[in-house]
Amino acid sequence: MQVAPHVYVMHIDDGGVMHPGGSNNYFVGDPHTDMVLIDAGDQHRAWTRSILEYYARLGRPHISAILITHGHQDHIGGLDRLYDALQAPVRCHPKLVKRLEAMLGPGVVQPLASREVIRTGGGATLRALFTPGHEVDHVSFYLKEDRVLFTGDCILGASSSTVRDLASYMRSLHLLRRFPHDTVCPGHGPVVPPPRGPKLVQWYIKHREEREQQILAALARGVGDVRALARAIYPRNLPRGLRQAAESNVATHLEKLVREGKVVATPARYALAS
Ligand SMILES: [Zn+2]
Known part of the structure:
Protein backbone atom coordinates (compact mmCIF):
# COMPACT_ATOMS: atom_id res chain seq x y z
CA MET A 1 0.00 0.00 0.00
CA LEU A 200 2.70 11.05 18.24
CA VAL A 201 6.28 11.88 19.29
CA GLN A 202 4.99 14.46 21.74
CA TRP A 203 2.47 11.94 23.06
CA TYR A 204 5.31 9.46 23.66
CA ILE A 205 7.33 12.07 25.54
CA LYS A 206 4.32 12.95 27.68
CA HIS A 207 3.50 9.30 28.29
CA ARG A 208 7.01 8.60 29.62
CA GLU A 209 6.99 11.72 31.76
CA GLU A 210 3.65 10.65 33.25
CA ARG A 211 5.01 7.14 33.95
CA GLU A 212 7.92 8.70 35.76
CA GLN A 213 5.55 10.78 37.88
CA GLN A 214 3.47 7.67 38.66
CA ILE A 215 6.59 5.82 39.75
CA LEU A 216 7.76 8.70 41.93
CA ALA A 217 4.28 8.88 43.49
CA ALA A 218 4.22 5.14 44.19
CA LEU A 219 7.73 5.30 45.69
CA ALA A 220 6.51 8.13 47.90
CA ARG A 221 3.72 5.79 49.11
CA GLY A 222 6.37 3.24 50.05
CA VAL A 223 5.97 0.84 47.10
CA GLY A 224 9.59 -0.19 46.70
CA ASP A 225 10.20 -3.03 44.27
CA VAL A 226 9.84 -3.41 40.54
CA ARG A 227 7.04 -5.98 40.64
CA ALA A 228 4.93 -4.05 43.11
CA LEU A 229 5.49 -0.82 41.21
CA ALA A 230 4.38 -2.44 37.95
CA ARG A 231 1.29 -3.81 39.73
CA ALA A 232 0.52 -0.38 41.16
CA ILE A 233 0.84 1.44 37.85
CA TYR A 234 -0.27 -0.88 35.04
CA PRO A 235 -3.70 -2.45 34.49
CA ARG A 236 -4.22 -5.68 36.48
CA ASN A 237 -5.23 -7.86 33.52
CA LEU A 238 -2.09 -7.53 31.38
CA PRO A 239 -1.16 -10.72 29.49
CA ARG A 240 1.96 -12.45 30.81
CA GLY A 241 4.33 -11.18 28.09
CA LEU A 242 3.18 -7.61 28.55
CA ARG A 243 3.45 -7.90 32.33
CA GLN A 244 7.16 -8.71 31.90
CA ALA A 245 7.54 -5.79 29.48
CA ALA A 246 5.81 -3.54 32.04
CA GLU A 247 8.23 -4.65 34.76
CA SER A 248 11.24 -4.07 32.56
CA ASN A 249 9.90 -0.61 31.71
CA VAL A 250 9.58 0.17 35.40
CA ALA A 251 13.14 -1.03 35.92
CA THR A 252 14.48 1.25 33.17
CA HIS A 253 12.64 4.21 34.71
CA LEU A 254 14.22 3.37 38.08
CA GLU A 255 17.71 3.12 36.56
CA LYS A 256 17.28 6.56 35.02
CA LEU A 257 15.98 8.04 38.28
CA VAL A 258 18.86 6.50 40.24
CA ARG A 259 21.39 7.91 37.78
CA GLU A 260 19.77 11.32 38.11
CA GLY A 261 20.04 11.09 41.89
CA LYS A 262 16.24 11.28 42.37
CA VAL A 263 15.93 7.73 43.72
CA VAL A 264 18.27 5.57 45.78
CA ALA A 265 18.45 1.79 45.45
CA THR A 266 18.83 -0.23 48.65
CA PRO A 267 20.34 -3.75 48.66
CA ALA A 268 18.13 -6.50 47.27
CA ARG A 269 16.10 -8.86 49.47
CA TYR A 270 16.82 -12.57 49.30
CA ALA A 271 14.58 -15.64 49.24
CA LEU A 272 15.12 -19.38 48.92
CA ALA A 273 15.38 -20.63 45.36
CA SER A 274 12.26 -22.52 44.36
ZN1 LIG B 1 10.68 -4.94 16.48
Missing part, protein backbone atom coordinates in the same frame (compact mmCIF):
# COMPACT_ATOMS: atom_id res chain seq x y z
CA GLN A 2 1.27 3.47 -0.89
CA VAL A 3 1.13 5.77 2.15
CA ALA A 4 3.05 8.81 0.85
CA PRO A 5 4.39 9.86 -2.59
CA HIS A 6 7.62 7.85 -2.11
CA VAL A 7 6.54 5.35 0.55
CA TYR A 8 5.11 1.85 0.07
CA VAL A 9 4.41 -0.38 3.04
CA MET A 10 4.36 -4.17 3.19
CA HIS A 11 2.22 -4.85 6.24
CA ILE A 12 2.15 -8.29 7.85
CA ASP A 13 0.16 -9.63 10.77
CA ASP A 14 2.90 -11.56 12.51
CA GLY A 15 0.69 -12.29 15.49
CA GLY A 16 3.16 -11.50 18.28
CA VAL A 17 1.74 -10.25 21.59
CA MET A 18 4.47 -7.60 21.57
CA HIS A 19 3.38 -6.40 18.13
CA PRO A 20 -0.23 -5.29 18.35
CA GLY A 21 -1.30 -4.19 14.87
CA GLY A 22 1.28 -6.33 13.06
CA SER A 23 4.61 -5.28 11.52
CA ASN A 24 5.88 -3.27 8.55
CA ASN A 25 8.61 -3.19 5.96
CA TYR A 26 8.94 -0.13 3.76
CA PHE A 27 10.04 0.43 0.20
CA VAL A 28 11.00 4.08 -0.29
CA GLY A 29 11.74 5.88 -3.56
CA ASP A 30 10.35 5.48 -7.06
CA PRO A 31 9.30 1.99 -8.22
CA HIS A 32 10.22 2.99 -11.81
CA THR A 33 13.81 3.83 -10.95
CA ASP A 34 15.18 2.84 -7.60
CA MET A 35 14.19 2.31 -4.02
CA VAL A 36 15.56 1.38 -0.62
CA LEU A 37 14.08 -1.27 1.65
CA ILE A 38 13.75 -0.54 5.37
CA ASP A 39 14.21 -3.62 7.59
CA ALA A 40 14.22 -7.30 6.76
CA GLY A 41 11.55 -8.87 9.00
CA ASP A 42 12.12 -11.95 11.14
CA GLN A 43 13.40 -15.37 10.11
CA HIS A 44 10.00 -16.86 9.20
CA ARG A 45 10.02 -17.77 5.54
CA ALA A 46 6.46 -16.50 5.12
CA TRP A 47 7.55 -13.03 6.17
CA THR A 48 10.48 -12.95 3.72
CA ARG A 49 8.19 -14.28 1.02
CA SER A 50 5.68 -11.46 1.68
CA ILE A 51 8.42 -8.87 1.30
CA LEU A 52 9.61 -10.40 -1.97
CA GLU A 53 6.05 -10.75 -3.31
CA TYR A 54 5.43 -7.10 -2.56
CA TYR A 55 8.72 -6.25 -4.26
CA ALA A 56 7.57 -8.15 -7.37
CA ARG A 57 4.27 -6.25 -7.32
CA LEU A 58 6.23 -2.98 -7.30
CA GLY A 59 7.83 -4.19 -10.55
CA ARG A 60 11.18 -5.31 -9.10
CA PRO A 61 12.82 -1.88 -8.93
CA HIS A 62 16.56 -1.59 -8.46
CA ILE A 63 17.20 -1.63 -4.71
CA SER A 64 20.06 0.70 -3.84
CA ALA A 65 20.27 -0.19 -0.14
CA ILE A 66 18.71 -2.27 2.60
CA LEU A 67 18.47 -0.01 5.65
CA ILE A 68 18.27 -1.63 9.08
CA THR A 69 16.67 0.21 12.00
CA HIS A 70 18.22 -2.04 14.69
CA GLY A 71 19.59 -5.48 15.38
CA HIS A 72 16.56 -7.24 16.89
CA GLN A 73 15.63 -10.53 15.31
CA ASP A 74 12.31 -9.31 13.92
CA HIS A 75 14.21 -6.69 11.88
CA ILE A 76 17.20 -8.70 10.64
CA GLY A 77 16.02 -12.34 10.64
CA GLY A 78 15.15 -12.35 6.92
CA LEU A 79 18.21 -10.33 5.89
CA ASP A 80 20.26 -13.23 4.58
CA ARG A 81 17.58 -14.32 2.09
CA LEU A 82 16.67 -10.74 1.15
CA TYR A 83 20.29 -9.91 0.48
CA ASP A 84 20.54 -12.91 -1.83
CA ALA A 85 17.45 -11.79 -3.71
CA LEU A 86 18.14 -8.04 -3.85
CA GLN A 87 21.97 -7.87 -3.85
CA ALA A 88 21.93 -4.41 -2.31
CA PRO A 89 24.42 -3.04 0.22
CA VAL A 90 23.20 -3.25 3.80
CA ARG A 91 23.39 -0.06 5.86
CA CYS A 92 23.09 0.06 9.64
CA HIS A 93 24.33 1.67 12.84
CA PRO A 94 28.13 1.24 13.30
CA LYS A 95 27.52 -0.89 16.40
CA LEU A 96 25.60 -3.46 14.38
CA VAL A 97 28.04 -3.87 11.48
CA LYS A 98 30.07 -6.77 12.92
CA ARG A 99 27.01 -8.88 13.70
CA LEU A 100 25.52 -8.42 10.24
CA GLU A 101 28.88 -9.07 8.59
CA ALA A 102 29.07 -12.36 10.46
CA MET A 103 25.75 -13.21 8.82
CA LEU A 104 26.41 -11.90 5.30
CA GLY A 105 30.16 -11.91 4.80
CA PRO A 106 32.70 -9.09 4.49
CA GLY A 107 32.22 -6.05 2.28
CA VAL A 108 28.42 -6.12 2.25
CA VAL A 109 27.56 -4.06 5.32
CA GLN A 110 28.39 -0.36 5.48
CA PRO A 111 28.03 1.73 8.63
CA LEU A 112 25.74 4.74 8.51
CA ALA A 113 27.02 8.07 9.77
CA SER A 114 24.85 10.11 12.11
CA ARG A 115 22.68 12.47 10.02
CA GLU A 116 23.92 10.90 6.77
CA VAL A 117 21.63 11.51 3.81
CA ILE A 118 20.77 8.49 1.66
CA ARG A 119 19.46 9.30 -1.79
CA THR A 120 16.95 7.12 -3.58
CA GLY A 121 14.58 7.19 -6.57
CA GLY A 122 12.26 10.10 -7.38
CA GLY A 123 14.48 12.64 -5.65
CA ALA A 124 13.67 11.23 -2.21
CA THR A 125 16.28 11.59 0.53
CA LEU A 126 16.42 9.76 3.84
CA ARG A 127 18.36 11.20 6.74
CA ALA A 128 19.73 8.69 9.26
CA LEU A 129 18.94 9.74 12.82
CA PHE A 130 20.68 7.76 15.54
CA THR A 131 18.01 7.12 18.13
CA PRO A 132 19.33 4.80 20.86
CA GLY A 133 17.15 3.75 23.77
CA HIS A 134 15.02 0.84 22.57
CA GLU A 135 18.41 -0.59 21.57
CA VAL A 136 21.91 0.94 21.39
CA ASP A 137 22.13 0.42 17.63
CA HIS A 138 18.77 1.99 16.76
CA VAL A 139 18.45 4.30 13.75
CA SER A 140 15.37 6.20 12.55
CA PHE A 141 15.04 7.76 9.10
CA TYR A 142 13.56 11.08 8.05
CA LEU A 143 12.12 11.46 4.56
CA LYS A 144 12.05 15.23 4.18
CA GLU A 145 10.28 15.38 0.81
CA ASP A 146 7.19 13.54 2.13
CA ARG A 147 7.49 14.70 5.77
CA VAL A 148 7.65 11.09 6.98
CA LEU A 149 9.51 9.64 9.97
CA PHE A 150 10.47 5.96 9.91
CA THR A 151 10.77 5.19 13.59
CA GLY A 152 11.65 1.48 13.74
CA ASP A 153 10.82 0.38 17.29
CA CYS A 154 11.53 3.78 18.83
CA ILE A 155 7.89 4.72 18.26
CA LEU A 156 5.20 2.15 17.47
CA GLY A 157 1.82 2.60 15.86
CA ALA A 158 -0.37 0.83 18.39
CA SER A 159 1.50 0.54 21.69
CA SER A 160 4.41 1.99 23.63
CA SER A 161 7.85 0.55 23.02
CA THR A 162 10.14 -1.33 25.40
CA VAL A 163 13.20 0.65 26.38
CA ARG A 164 16.65 -0.43 27.52
CA ASP A 165 18.12 2.95 28.32
CA LEU A 166 15.49 5.52 29.13
CA ALA A 167 17.75 8.57 29.35
CA SER A 168 19.03 8.00 25.79
CA TYR A 169 15.51 7.10 24.69
CA MET A 170 14.15 10.44 25.91
CA ARG A 171 16.96 12.26 24.09
CA SER A 172 16.04 10.30 20.94
CA LEU A 173 12.38 11.34 21.20
CA HIS A 174 13.40 14.97 21.56
CA LEU A 175 15.63 14.58 18.48
CA LEU A 176 12.78 13.09 16.40
CA ARG A 177 10.51 15.95 17.40
CA ARG A 178 12.86 18.41 15.69
CA PHE A 179 12.16 16.99 12.20
CA PRO A 180 8.82 18.34 10.92
CA HIS A 181 6.64 15.42 9.87
CA ASP A 182 3.04 14.52 9.13
CA THR A 183 3.25 10.74 9.07
CA VAL A 184 4.95 8.22 11.34
CA CYS A 185 5.92 4.90 9.76
CA PRO A 186 6.70 2.52 12.64
CA GLY A 187 8.25 -0.95 12.67
CA HIS A 188 5.12 -2.34 14.29
CA GLY A 189 1.48 -1.26 14.35
CA PRO A 190 -0.33 0.79 11.72
CA VAL A 191 1.19 3.74 9.85
CA VAL A 192 0.07 6.88 11.66
CA PRO A 193 -1.05 9.68 9.28
CA PRO A 194 -2.37 13.13 10.28
CA PRO A 195 -3.95 14.27 12.50
CA ARG A 196 -2.34 11.84 15.01
CA GLY A 197 1.00 11.47 13.16
CA PRO A 198 2.47 14.90 13.94
CA LYS A 199 1.43 14.56 17.61
Whole structure:
Protein backbone atom coordinates (compact mmCIF):
# COMPACT_ATOMS: atom_id res chain seq x y z
CA MET A 1 0.00 0.00 0.00
CA GLN A 2 1.27 3.47 -0.89
CA VAL A 3 1.13 5.77 2.15
CA ALA A 4 3.05 8.81 0.85
CA PRO A 5 4.39 9.86 -2.59
CA HIS A 6 7.62 7.85 -2.11
CA VAL A 7 6.54 5.35 0.55
CA TYR A 8 5.11 1.85 0.07
CA VAL A 9 4.41 -0.38 3.04
CA MET A 10 4.36 -4.17 3.19
CA HIS A 11 2.22 -4.85 6.24
CA ILE A 12 2.15 -8.29 7.85
CA ASP A 13 0.16 -9.63 10.77
CA ASP A 14 2.90 -11.56 12.51
CA GLY A 15 0.69 -12.29 15.49
CA GLY A 16 3.16 -11.50 18.28
CA VAL A 17 1.74 -10.25 21.59
CA MET A 18 4.47 -7.60 21.57
CA HIS A 19 3.38 -6.40 18.13
CA PRO A 20 -0.23 -5.29 18.35
CA GLY A 21 -1.30 -4.19 14.87
CA GLY A 22 1.28 -6.33 13.06
CA SER A 23 4.61 -5.28 11.52
CA ASN A 24 5.88 -3.27 8.55
CA ASN A 25 8.61 -3.19 5.96
CA TYR A 26 8.94 -0.13 3.76
CA PHE A 27 10.04 0.43 0.20
CA VAL A 28 11.00 4.08 -0.29
CA GLY A 29 11.74 5.88 -3.56
CA ASP A 30 10.35 5.48 -7.06
CA PRO A 31 9.30 1.99 -8.22
CA HIS A 32 10.22 2.99 -11.81
CA THR A 33 13.81 3.83 -10.95
CA ASP A 34 15.18 2.84 -7.60
CA MET A 35 14.19 2.31 -4.02
CA VAL A 36 15.56 1.38 -0.62
CA LEU A 37 14.08 -1.27 1.65
CA ILE A 38 13.75 -0.54 5.37
CA ASP A 39 14.21 -3.62 7.59
CA ALA A 40 14.22 -7.30 6.76
CA GLY A 41 11.55 -8.87 9.00
CA ASP A 42 12.12 -11.95 11.14
CA GLN A 43 13.40 -15.37 10.11
CA HIS A 44 10.00 -16.86 9.20
CA ARG A 45 10.02 -17.77 5.54
CA ALA A 46 6.46 -16.50 5.12
CA TRP A 47 7.55 -13.03 6.17
CA THR A 48 10.48 -12.95 3.72
CA ARG A 49 8.19 -14.28 1.02
CA SER A 50 5.68 -11.46 1.68
CA ILE A 51 8.42 -8.87 1.30
CA LEU A 52 9.61 -10.40 -1.97
CA GLU A 53 6.05 -10.75 -3.31
CA TYR A 54 5.43 -7.10 -2.56
CA TYR A 55 8.72 -6.25 -4.26
CA ALA A 56 7.57 -8.15 -7.37
CA ARG A 57 4.27 -6.25 -7.32
CA LEU A 58 6.23 -2.98 -7.30
CA GLY A 59 7.83 -4.19 -10.55
CA ARG A 60 11.18 -5.31 -9.10
CA PRO A 61 12.82 -1.88 -8.93
CA HIS A 62 16.56 -1.59 -8.46
CA ILE A 63 17.20 -1.63 -4.71
CA SER A 64 20.06 0.70 -3.84
CA ALA A 65 20.27 -0.19 -0.14
CA ILE A 66 18.71 -2.27 2.60
CA LEU A 67 18.47 -0.01 5.65
CA ILE A 68 18.27 -1.63 9.08
CA THR A 69 16.67 0.21 12.00
CA HIS A 70 18.22 -2.04 14.69
CA GLY A 71 19.59 -5.48 15.38
CA HIS A 72 16.56 -7.24 16.89
CA GLN A 73 15.63 -10.53 15.31
CA ASP A 74 12.31 -9.31 13.92
CA HIS A 75 14.21 -6.69 11.88
CA ILE A 76 17.20 -8.70 10.64
CA GLY A 77 16.02 -12.34 10.64
CA GLY A 78 15.15 -12.35 6.92
CA LEU A 79 18.21 -10.33 5.89
CA ASP A 80 20.26 -13.23 4.58
CA ARG A 81 17.58 -14.32 2.09
CA LEU A 82 16.67 -10.74 1.15
CA TYR A 83 20.29 -9.91 0.48
CA ASP A 84 20.54 -12.91 -1.83
CA ALA A 85 17.45 -11.79 -3.71
CA LEU A 86 18.14 -8.04 -3.85
CA GLN A 87 21.97 -7.87 -3.85
CA ALA A 88 21.93 -4.41 -2.31
CA PRO A 89 24.42 -3.04 0.22
CA VAL A 90 23.20 -3.25 3.80
CA ARG A 91 23.39 -0.06 5.86
CA CYS A 92 23.09 0.06 9.64
CA HIS A 93 24.33 1.67 12.84
CA PRO A 94 28.13 1.24 13.30
CA LYS A 95 27.52 -0.89 16.40
CA LEU A 96 25.60 -3.46 14.38
CA VAL A 97 28.04 -3.87 11.48
CA LYS A 98 30.07 -6.77 12.92
CA ARG A 99 27.01 -8.88 13.70
CA LEU A 100 25.52 -8.42 10.24
CA GLU A 101 28.88 -9.07 8.59
CA ALA A 102 29.07 -12.36 10.46
CA MET A 103 25.75 -13.21 8.82
CA LEU A 104 26.41 -11.90 5.30
CA GLY A 105 30.16 -11.91 4.80
CA PRO A 106 32.70 -9.09 4.49
CA GLY A 107 32.22 -6.05 2.28
CA VAL A 108 28.42 -6.12 2.25
CA VAL A 109 27.56 -4.06 5.32
CA GLN A 110 28.39 -0.36 5.48
CA PRO A 111 28.03 1.73 8.63
CA LEU A 112 25.74 4.74 8.51
CA ALA A 113 27.02 8.07 9.77
CA SER A 114 24.85 10.11 12.11
CA ARG A 115 22.68 12.47 10.02
CA GLU A 116 23.92 10.90 6.77
CA VAL A 117 21.63 11.51 3.81
CA ILE A 118 20.77 8.49 1.66
CA ARG A 119 19.46 9.30 -1.79
CA THR A 120 16.95 7.12 -3.58
CA GLY A 121 14.58 7.19 -6.57
CA GLY A 122 12.26 10.10 -7.38
CA GLY A 123 14.48 12.64 -5.65
CA ALA A 124 13.67 11.23 -2.21
CA THR A 125 16.28 11.59 0.53
CA LEU A 126 16.42 9.76 3.84
CA ARG A 127 18.36 11.20 6.74
CA ALA A 128 19.73 8.69 9.26
CA LEU A 129 18.94 9.74 12.82
CA PHE A 130 20.68 7.76 15.54
CA THR A 131 18.01 7.12 18.13
CA PRO A 132 19.33 4.80 20.86
CA GLY A 133 17.15 3.75 23.77
CA HIS A 134 15.02 0.84 22.57
CA GLU A 135 18.41 -0.59 21.57
CA VAL A 136 21.91 0.94 21.39
CA ASP A 137 22.13 0.42 17.63
CA HIS A 138 18.77 1.99 16.76
CA VAL A 139 18.45 4.30 13.75
CA SER A 140 15.37 6.20 12.55
CA PHE A 141 15.04 7.76 9.10
CA TYR A 142 13.56 11.08 8.05
CA LEU A 143 12.12 11.46 4.56
CA LYS A 144 12.05 15.23 4.18
CA GLU A 145 10.28 15.38 0.81
CA ASP A 146 7.19 13.54 2.13
CA ARG A 147 7.49 14.70 5.77
CA VAL A 148 7.65 11.09 6.98
CA LEU A 149 9.51 9.64 9.97
CA PHE A 150 10.47 5.96 9.91
CA THR A 151 10.77 5.19 13.59
CA GLY A 152 11.65 1.48 13.74
CA ASP A 153 10.82 0.38 17.29
CA CYS A 154 11.53 3.78 18.83
CA ILE A 155 7.89 4.72 18.26
CA LEU A 156 5.20 2.15 17.47
CA GLY A 157 1.82 2.60 15.86
CA ALA A 158 -0.37 0.83 18.39
CA SER A 159 1.50 0.54 21.69
CA SER A 160 4.41 1.99 23.63
CA SER A 161 7.85 0.55 23.02
CA THR A 162 10.14 -1.33 25.40
CA VAL A 163 13.20 0.65 26.38
CA ARG A 164 16.65 -0.43 27.52
CA ASP A 165 18.12 2.95 28.32
CA LEU A 166 15.49 5.52 29.13
CA ALA A 167 17.75 8.57 29.35
CA SER A 168 19.03 8.00 25.79
CA TYR A 169 15.51 7.10 24.69
CA MET A 170 14.15 10.44 25.91
CA ARG A 171 16.96 12.26 24.09
CA SER A 172 16.04 10.30 20.94
CA LEU A 173 12.38 11.34 21.20
CA HIS A 174 13.40 14.97 21.56
CA LEU A 175 15.63 14.58 18.48
CA LEU A 176 12.78 13.09 16.40
CA ARG A 177 10.51 15.95 17.40
CA ARG A 178 12.86 18.41 15.69
CA PHE A 179 12.16 16.99 12.20
CA PRO A 180 8.82 18.34 10.92
CA HIS A 181 6.64 15.42 9.87
CA ASP A 182 3.04 14.52 9.13
CA THR A 183 3.25 10.74 9.07
CA VAL A 184 4.95 8.22 11.34
CA CYS A 185 5.92 4.90 9.76
CA PRO A 186 6.70 2.52 12.64
CA GLY A 187 8.25 -0.95 12.67
CA HIS A 188 5.12 -2.34 14.29
CA GLY A 189 1.48 -1.26 14.35
CA PRO A 190 -0.33 0.79 11.72
CA VAL A 191 1.19 3.74 9.85
CA VAL A 192 0.07 6.88 11.66
CA PRO A 193 -1.05 9.68 9.28
CA PRO A 194 -2.37 13.13 10.28
CA PRO A 195 -3.95 14.27 12.50
CA ARG A 196 -2.34 11.84 15.01
CA GLY A 197 1.00 11.47 13.16
CA PRO A 198 2.47 14.90 13.94
CA LYS A 199 1.43 14.56 17.61
CA LEU A 200 2.70 11.05 18.24
CA VAL A 201 6.28 11.88 19.29
CA GLN A 202 4.99 14.46 21.74
CA TRP A 203 2.47 11.94 23.06
CA TYR A 204 5.31 9.46 23.66
CA ILE A 205 7.33 12.07 25.54
CA LYS A 206 4.32 12.95 27.68
CA HIS A 207 3.50 9.30 28.29
CA ARG A 208 7.01 8.60 29.62
CA GLU A 209 6.99 11.72 31.76
CA GLU A 210 3.65 10.65 33.25
CA ARG A 211 5.01 7.14 33.95
CA GLU A 212 7.92 8.70 35.76
CA GLN A 213 5.55 10.78 37.88
CA GLN A 214 3.47 7.67 38.66
CA ILE A 215 6.59 5.82 39.75
CA LEU A 216 7.76 8.70 41.93
CA ALA A 217 4.28 8.88 43.49
CA ALA A 218 4.22 5.14 44.19
CA LEU A 219 7.73 5.30 45.69
CA ALA A 220 6.51 8.13 47.90
CA ARG A 221 3.72 5.79 49.11
CA GLY A 222 6.37 3.24 50.05
CA VAL A 223 5.97 0.84 47.10
CA GLY A 224 9.59 -0.19 46.70
CA ASP A 225 10.20 -3.03 44.27
CA VAL A 226 9.84 -3.41 40.54
CA ARG A 227 7.04 -5.98 40.64
CA ALA A 228 4.93 -4.05 43.11
CA LEU A 229 5.49 -0.82 41.21
CA ALA A 230 4.38 -2.44 37.95
CA ARG A 231 1.29 -3.81 39.73
CA ALA A 232 0.52 -0.38 41.16
CA ILE A 233 0.84 1.44 37.85
CA TYR A 234 -0.27 -0.88 35.04
CA PRO A 235 -3.70 -2.45 34.49
CA ARG A 236 -4.22 -5.68 36.48
CA ASN A 237 -5.23 -7.86 33.52
CA LEU A 238 -2.09 -7.53 31.38
CA PRO A 239 -1.16 -10.72 29.49
CA ARG A 240 1.96 -12.45 30.81
CA GLY A 241 4.33 -11.18 28.09
CA LEU A 242 3.18 -7.61 28.55
CA ARG A 243 3.45 -7.90 32.33
CA GLN A 244 7.16 -8.71 31.90
CA ALA A 245 7.54 -5.79 29.48
CA ALA A 246 5.81 -3.54 32.04
CA GLU A 247 8.23 -4.65 34.76
CA SER A 248 11.24 -4.07 32.56
CA ASN A 249 9.90 -0.61 31.71
CA VAL A 250 9.58 0.17 35.40
CA ALA A 251 13.14 -1.03 35.92
CA THR A 252 14.48 1.25 33.17
CA HIS A 253 12.64 4.21 34.71
CA LEU A 254 14.22 3.37 38.08
CA GLU A 255 17.71 3.12 36.56
CA LYS A 256 17.28 6.56 35.02
CA LEU A 257 15.98 8.04 38.28
CA VAL A 258 18.86 6.50 40.24
CA ARG A 259 21.39 7.91 37.78
CA GLU A 260 19.77 11.32 38.11
CA GLY A 261 20.04 11.09 41.89
CA LYS A 262 16.24 11.28 42.37
CA VAL A 263 15.93 7.73 43.72
CA VAL A 264 18.27 5.57 45.78
CA ALA A 265 18.45 1.79 45.45
CA THR A 266 18.83 -0.23 48.65
CA PRO A 267 20.34 -3.75 48.66
CA ALA A 268 18.13 -6.50 47.27
CA ARG A 269 16.10 -8.86 49.47
CA TYR A 270 16.82 -12.57 49.30
CA ALA A 271 14.58 -15.64 49.24
CA LEU A 272 15.12 -19.38 48.92
CA ALA A 273 15.38 -20.63 45.36
CA SER A 274 12.26 -22.52 44.36
ZN1 LIG B 1 10.68 -4.94 16.48
